[in-house]
Amino acid sequence: MFxxxxxxxxxxxxxxxxxxxxxxxxxxxxxxxxxxxxxxxSAVISLGLGLRFLLSPPSGHAYTLTLWTWxxxxxxxxxxxxxLDALSMVMTLIVTVVxxxxxxxxxxxxxxDPAYSRFFAYMNLFVGSMLMLVLADNLLLLYLGWEGVxxxxxxxxGFWYSNPANGRAAMKAFIVTRVGDTAMALGLFLLFTKLGxxxxxxxxxxxxxxxxVGSGIAVLAAALLLGGAVGKSGQLPxxxxxxxxxxxxxxxxxxxxxxxxVTAGVYLIARTHTVFELAPPVLMLVAVVGAVTxxxxxxxxxxxxxxxxxxxxxxxxxxxxxxxxLGVGAYSAAIFHLFTHAFFKALLFMGxxxxxxxxxxxxxxxxxxxxxxxxPVVFWTFLIxxxxxxxxxxxxxxxxxxxxxxxxxxxxxxxxxxxxxxxxVGAVITGxxxxxxxxxxxxxxxxxxxxxxxxxxxxxxxxxxxxxxxIAGFLEIPRSLGNVPLFSDFLEAxxxxxxxxxxxxxxxxxxxxxxxxxxxxxxAAAIILFARRQEFIRSLMAKPWAAYLHEFWFAGWGFDAxxxxxxxxxxxxxxxxxxxxxxxxxxxxxxxxxxxFHRALSVTQTGRLRWYMMGIAAGAVIVLAIVVFL
Amino acid sequence: xxxxxxxxxxxxxxxxxxALGLVxxxxxxxxxxxLMCIEIMxxxxxxxxxxxxxxxxxPDGQIxxxxxxxxxxxxxxxxxxxVLRFYSRFKTLDADIANDMRG
Numbered sequence: 001m002f003x004x005x006x007x008x009x010x011x012x013x014x015x016x017x018x019x020x021x022x023x024x025x026x027x028x029x030x031x032x033x034x035x036x037x038x039x040x041x042s043a044v045i046s047l048g049l050g051l052r053f054l055l056s057p058p059s060g061h062a063y064t065l066t067l068w069t070w071x072x073x074x075x076x077x078x079x080x081x082x083x084l085d086a087l088s089m090v091m092t093l094i095v096t097v098v099x100x101x102x103x104x105x106x107x108x109x110x111x112x113d114p115a116y117s118r119f120f121a122y123m124n125l126f127v128g129s130m131l132m133l134v135l136a137d138n139l140l141l142l143y144l145g146w147e148g149v150x151x152x153x154x155x156x157x158g159f160w161y162s163n164p165a166n167g168r169a170a171m172k173a174f175i176v177t178r179v180g181d182t183a184m185a186l187g188l189f190l191l192f193t194k195l196g197x198x199x200x201x202x203x204x205x206x207x208x209x210x211x212x213v214g215s216g217i218a219v220l221a222a223a224l225l226l227g228g229a230v231g232k233s234g235q236l237p238x239x240x241x242x243x244x245x246x247x248x249x250x251x252x253x254x255x256x257x258x259x260x261x262v263t264a265g266v267y268l269i270a271r272t273h274t275v276f277e278l279a280p281p282v283l284m285l286v287a288v289v290g291a292v293t294x295x296x297x298x299x300x301x302x303x304x305x306x307x308x309x310x311x312x313x314x315x316x317x318x319x320x321x322x323x324x325x326l327g328v329g330a331y332s333a334a335i336f337h338l339f340t341h342a343f344f345k346a347l348l349f350m351g352x353x354x355x356x357x358x359x360x361x362x363x364x365x366x367x368x369x370x371x372x373x374x375x376p377v378v379f380w381t382f383l384i385x386x387x388x389x390x391x392x393x394x395x396x397x398x399x400x401x402x403x404x405x406x407x408x409x410x411x412x413x414x415x416x417x418x419x420x421x422x423x424x425v426g427a428v429i430t431g432x433x434x435x436x437x438x439x440x441x442x443x444x445x446x447x448x449x450x451x452x453x454x455x456x457x458x459x460x461x462x463x464x465x466x467x468x469x470x471i472a473g474f475l476e477i478p479r480s481l482g483n484v485p486l487f488s489d490f491l492e493a494x495x496x497x498x499x500x501x502x503x504x505x506x507x508x509x510x511x512x513x514x515x516x517x518x519x520x521x522x523x524a525a526a527i528i529l530f531a532r533r534q535e536f537i538r539s540l541m542a543k544p545w546a547a548y549l550h551e552f553w554f555a556g557w558g559f560d561a562x563x564x565x566x567x568x569x570x571x572x573x574x575x576x577x578x579x580x581x582x583x584x585x586x587x588x589x590x591x592x593x594x595x596x597f598h599r600a601l602s603v604t605q606t607g608r609l610r611w612y613m614m615g616i617a618a619g620a621v622i623v624l625a626i627v628v629f630l
Numbered sequence: 631x632x633x634x635x636x637x638x639x640x641x642x643x644x645x646x647x648x649a650l651g652l653v654x655x656x657x658x659x660x661x662x663x664x665l666m667c668i669e670i671m672x673x674x675x676x677x678x679x680x681x682x683x684x685x686x687x688x689p690d691g692q693i694x695x696x697x698x699x700x701x702x703x704x705x706x707x708x709x710x711x712x713v714l715r716f717y718s719r720f721k722t723l724d725a726d727i728a729n730d731m732r733g
Contacts, residue, residue, distance in 0.1 A: 607729030609664075613655055 005084055006065055008045050008092060009135060011038040012128035016121050023117025035120025036103035039127050043096035046089075053089050054490070061085055061493030062201075064137055078198055081137035087494040090335060091134035091267055094342045098259040099127045101461035105350050106251040108457035109357060113249075119159065123255065126152035130260035134267055138198040139188050142268075146184070146232070149261050150177050156256075157248040169247035176241040180231015184268075187224030190217070191275075204274035211278050222279035225272055226286060233265025233319045236293040240559050242316055243300075246308040250353030253308060257315040258346035263338050266322045270331045270495060277329070283414065287327020291422035294320025296557055298429035302436070303553040306363045307352045310437050313556070314389060315345060317426060321405050324423060328415030330408035330498035332488035337405055339487070340397035340472050344388035347465035351382035354458050355441060358450040365437060370446030377459050379442050381466040386438045388469040390431040390523055393516045394481075400473035402427065406515050407478065407508055413499045420511070424518045431522025432529075439530045480509040640681030647674035661716060661723045665709045672702045 015038030023031060062085035070080045084092075103123060110119050129148025136142035158170030192198050194217055195206045211218040229235075234242035242262070246253055256262060269276060269286065276283045294317045301313035318341050325334035355371060355378060356363055372379045388398035406427075410420035454462075477484035488497065529537055540546045552558055604615075651671035658664050676695045683691020713723070720727050 605732055607732030609725045609728075610656055610659070617652055617656070 003065065004045065005049055005063075005135075006067060006082060008042045008049070008096065009082070009128055009131035011042040011045075012124040012131065014038055015124040016128060019117050019121035019124065023121055026117060028111075028116055031117045031120055032107040035117075035124060036100065036107055038124060039096060039100045039103045042127070042131070043100040046092045046096045049084070050089055050093050053084075053086070057493075058084075066137075070140070075196070076192070076198075078138045078140040080141065082135040083137035083200070084135065085494045086491045087267075087270060087335065088134045090339060090491065091263075092131060094263070094339060095127060095130050095134065095259050098342050098346050098465075099130075099255065101464060102251050102254050102259065102346060102350070103127075104457055105254075105353070105461045106249075108455050109251050109353055110249060115159070119156075119249070122152055122155045122159070123251070126156065126255060126260055130264070133264055136200075138200060139191065139203070140198050142200075142271075143185070143188060146228070146264060146268075147181065149232070149264060150174065150181065153177075153245065153256055153261055156252040157245050159248050159252065163247075166247040169244040173241040173245050176238050177231045180228045180238055182227075183224045183231070184228025187221055187228065190221050190224060194221070200271060204272070207278060208274055213278050214280055215278065218275060218278035219282055222272075222276045222282035223285070225268060225275065226282055226289075229265030229268045230289065231265070232268075233262050233323070234316050235265065235289050235319060235323055236296065237559070239293060239297065239316050240556065240563060243309050243312040243556060246306065246312050250308070250349060250356060253312070254346045254349035254353070257311070257349060258342045262315060262319055263342070266319065266326065266334055266338050269323075269326045270335055273326075273331055273495065276326075280414070283327055283329070285327070287324050287409075287415065287419055290320045290323025290325070290327055291419055291426075292320075293317070294324065294426040295422060295429070298426050298433065300553050300556045301433040302429065303550050305366055305554075307355070307365050307368070307437060307441060308349070308363055310365070310433060311345070311348055311352060314348075314430065314433065315341075317430065318345070318389070321402065321423065321426065324409060324419055325405040328409050328412040328419060328498065329496075330405060330412060330415075331495040332491045333401070333404040333408050333498065335491060335495065336476055336487050337401035340388065340401040340469070343465050343468040343472055344385045344396075344398055347381060347385035347462060347469055348389060350458070350462055350465070351378050351385060354378045354454045354462070355382075355450075357458075358453060359448045360451060362448050365440040367447050368441045369444040370442070371450060372442040374446075374450050375453060377462065378454060381462040382442070383438060384466040384469055386434045388473075390434040391427060391515075391519050392523070393512075393519070395470060397469050397471070397473035400476055400478070403478060403512055403515060404476060407511055408498045408500060410511055411500045411503045411507075413501055424515055427515055428518045428522040428525075431519045432526045435523045435526035436530050439526060443531055478508060478512070479505050480512060637681055637685045641678060644674045644678040644681065647671075647677065659724050659726055661713055661725045664725060665706065665713065668709075669702060669706070672698055672705075 015034050018034050019026075019031060026034070062083065064081055064083050066079045066081040068080045070078045103120070106119065106123065110116060113119060126149065129145045129152055131145070133142055133145030133149060136145060154170045154174040157173050158167045160166050161170075188198065191203060191207075195203050195210070197203050197206065207218065207221075231238045245256060248256075276286065297313045297316035297320060301310050301317065304310045304313060318337070322334040322337050322341075325331070325337065355368065355375065358371075358375060358378075359368065362368065384396070388396040390396075391398040391402040393399050402423075406420055406423045409415045409423055410417060474484070476487040541550065555561065648671050651667045651669075651674060654667035654670065655664055658667060676698045679691040679694045679698070681691075683689065683694075716728065717723060
């Protein structure tokens, strides 16, 4: 059974190959069955593997499948090997199951698109690359998947390339993540030269043997890896590409934000956590980056008008929670939040996509409203997703995962109340912007009449994800509510438990009550401000400082303008100055001199035979003179 | 007899003939005259060979002269064919008219 698990990444790649080579000759139904079917097969295999893993885990709780040796040069022998442990099992399940549902959804969402096969080909490649990333046994293979994911995000964000703005968004995503990827590549070089291997498990073992805690080399390696993670996961300071990535079709946004791409950074840090533990300052930096990002993105989400941009900022914010958890050593909590987030964020994006489709590609929330009655399935599922995102207590998956992060941030030896507080403030803001979105979209008066409602290919994935968004939380129930640590027990073999101080159940319950109060305050504030007393918002917006702050948050804290002034403009200036660079001058000068000689010599070609004779005779005389007199 | 004419004289005649041919080639525009001038130059070279051969009493110079003679015959055959083509194309024998390949 475990021997078959190479099929999991191979299926999407096969789908990509079929669609890329023969996509134009297949019917739309065939394209849809190849595109969604291959990922579906992967999902079924992963579910089977997951069940097998749960019932009779392989020895050592990990299984390595070496397919072939990739390169063999001077002691550098990365294998093409897949590594399955609890962590990559969870990631594989997320990628294939959520990815499959998104593919099914795309069958209907993209039905009228002329480039149907191209879309599914890219989507399959995306899922395949992500699976390569999470199943990689060594960092080189992981880097292959990492870059494949980057490439696919570029292709899919710029999918509707006839609009230049989409192309720009795609390039922005590619270039910004490239900054992080470069840091990560340098990190890989450093790890290889210092430790002599890229095999992740062996590397971790050697690192902990050779490097003392806090040594400079470990700090540098961890910081470079963090650079890569920050770029892919859209964290500060490389978060600017993620809101613009909304230019792609909505299923792509769902795939990027829920199942693939942005979770890669979280996975990378969890996978190489040994290196990070050897570098406490960097681990602290991870937590700080997470805490700051979750707050900044939360405030930015409060002011957005485009429903997809709200969701994009909420993704940045939620990944911030995961980074916060990673930074305090609560790896299981981070992966658990990644797990629940994948369900409810995919659900929210797909719900938003259904709305956008019904409203003829209208994305402005202020032109929506009153859709509760017309689209009941979308409304209820979206509401469940929103409740899970806002972490409404007890019934939502988001509550359990966020609660785990908050508690472990408080009681971890390397965390502290500051991180807990940041998370709590973030929870209030999350409640506020989430329900602002729900109210503006589904309540109030109707501003745009919806077209045809969604069909079964959209509704069924929504319902399944809504189910997951509710029950996935019950895998990990805190001590104060019954203590069911199924998820962290499952991950125990791959990820260590958080270094918690001894805390009483009472403290835990108290923290939960405070967090719940915060969430409820946010939700209640959203209902009051955006449904009941809209005049308060209007009077607030009339004040200049509030309007300015709104503008500032709307632009995502002005990071785009800052980077434009700091990097883009100087670069363009240098490029313009150096347009005729001096090497160019040398070569074009050479060409000019040659041309001048050519012109001078061609004057002598008169075409007169006697003139040539004269030349020959004169030449002969000169040669004779030289021979005779010298 | 042979020794009566000094080699210098023979060589001077050859040089004068060569110079006449060369000057004719340079000043004449009629292509037929140019061919004739080339013949004169070839014969000047042939005369120099003969003179040198008789001076050293070697047969090589006369053999060389026969080669020059046959080469000249071949050259005239090609040259006259070219002159015919030239005339049918330009309706004149003026070599300076055919300056189409000027740079």
